[in-house]
Amino acid sequence: MMHLAKRVIRQTINDKRSLMMILVAPLLILTLVYLLLGDSDYVPTVGIEKEALPDPLITALEEQDVKLKNLTSDEVKEAKSYLNDHENVDAILSFSQDEKMEITLYEPSTKGANAASEIQEAMTSLNPSAGIEMAYVYGDQDQSTFDSLGYVFLALFSFFLVFIISGMALVRERSGGTLERLLMTPIKRSEVILGYTIGYGVFAIVQAILIVLYSIYVLQLSSAGNIGWILLTMVLLAGTAVLFGATISVFASSELQVVQMIPFTIIPQVFFSGLIPLDLIPYGLGNLSYIMPIYYGAAAIKGVMVYGDGFLEIWPYILGLFIFAFVLFLINTQALKKFRKL
């Protein structure tokens, strides 16, 4: 069994592409996600007709993070066509005939929402009693998307990349005949599967440590709880991914087919991982998440990072992962019977 684990490790180290995929790819993608979802310093441009607006409002707007652009009254009247022709203006603010405020936006996008919220803040500063102060039990209002959803990506990477590598390696063993040769030695079937899991488990541990340290110390993702529990969850999730990859490889006869099955095996798990709050998913489809390993990993990591949970709170998820791993282990040892009945 340890021979097999050692061989898996040596083989993966000799295959530079797999090694990069396990160790460098997650850091690269995390950095990208950080840049894409992190705080943006975009300053929206609002078009106004200075003469038509009260002076205090203009002063209040000038104090906000917006660029103001002075427009003629004709341009404001034809706000929609003006926005159409001028992409650099995000919103036009005006008063309608019945003295109501009117904001015209180009399209429902984050840029527009950004402009609208700046205008609202300007209005609030004029009339403090209309302001609303929001408070959260966990996290705060200024959190970027990356801060509040980062945990999902930790779970996704530790599952997906290990799944791909182990699934492909096992397909190669099946089609290359090495698995048959392996099973013509006195090794037990369960030892084969365990050996694999341990071999890739070593990489999973290194990967988990790298990802967690990188996202907490370099990308400044904050964790309310002990990062040891995050590491434990990620390693368990990656172990499940090895077994999941091995199971999928039973249904594939080439590496290409492993990739072809990603729409069935990985993509649904992404949606049910916690990226979308499960209560928002219609028709009770949210319950599907209970059959997806990534959900358990993501939920445990979220518990630790966001709620500051310890083992007492996350153990049901950990148990869920263990059950998954155990069932997949049994399926795999049964599947090896195709090569040797004993």
Place this chain on the structure above:
Amino acid sequence: MDIHVSNINKSFDQHPVIKDVTFTIPSGEICCLLGPSGSGKTTLIRLMIGAITAEEGTIHYGDVQIPNLSVLKNVGLMPQNEALYDDLSGEANLYFFGGLYDIGKRDLKERIEEVLAIVDLTEHRKKLVKNFSGGMKKRLSLAAAILHSPKILFLDEPTVGIDPVLRRSIWEQFRMIKNSGTTIIVSTHVMDEVTECDQAALIYNGRLIDYNTVPHLLEKTENGRVEELFLMASTQAKGGEDS
């Protein structure tokens, strides 16, 4: 350890592949399974080794019925394709397969030196297998099969795609292994290899057409050429199906 195959039947998806095969391979001899592609040679080998089980009939090594996990340490298999790990060096492949047989560290090291010398790969031992030529892979595959000094060695078309010079040297190695007391079962459809064997089993369409020592089989042919055995196999099978 004689190998007794008695009344074996095997089918895949209700399509019979091996039909009522019975024969005995005496210990320490080279027995060749001769037949065209698709006649069931590989299936017969997989049955004899215990990878798959037959629907009917039994296989014994001496008194032990197959499949049996503990006899596997006395069995070597050289599969049809190379079945080696491309991302490992030649030596690392051998260390891995050797490790699975619980050979002690020092013994394993000595034995690996020995088999590398036998297959003439000592100078390429550190090279990754993906940089090996086809012939080198075949030789390494043979080295992995004989590493644990098996008493019974199965070779599934060991010389396919091998040039005549290398084929001769591989057969010399087979004779050497035989002389050390190992029973060798080799499948082939290359005619001239038959004369190298002690016994030959003619397989056609999953049936054992004839089984005898090679000189006896050659006597049956008109001009003593090995091709005759092959043609005999196909005509006899047709005759058998008509009657």
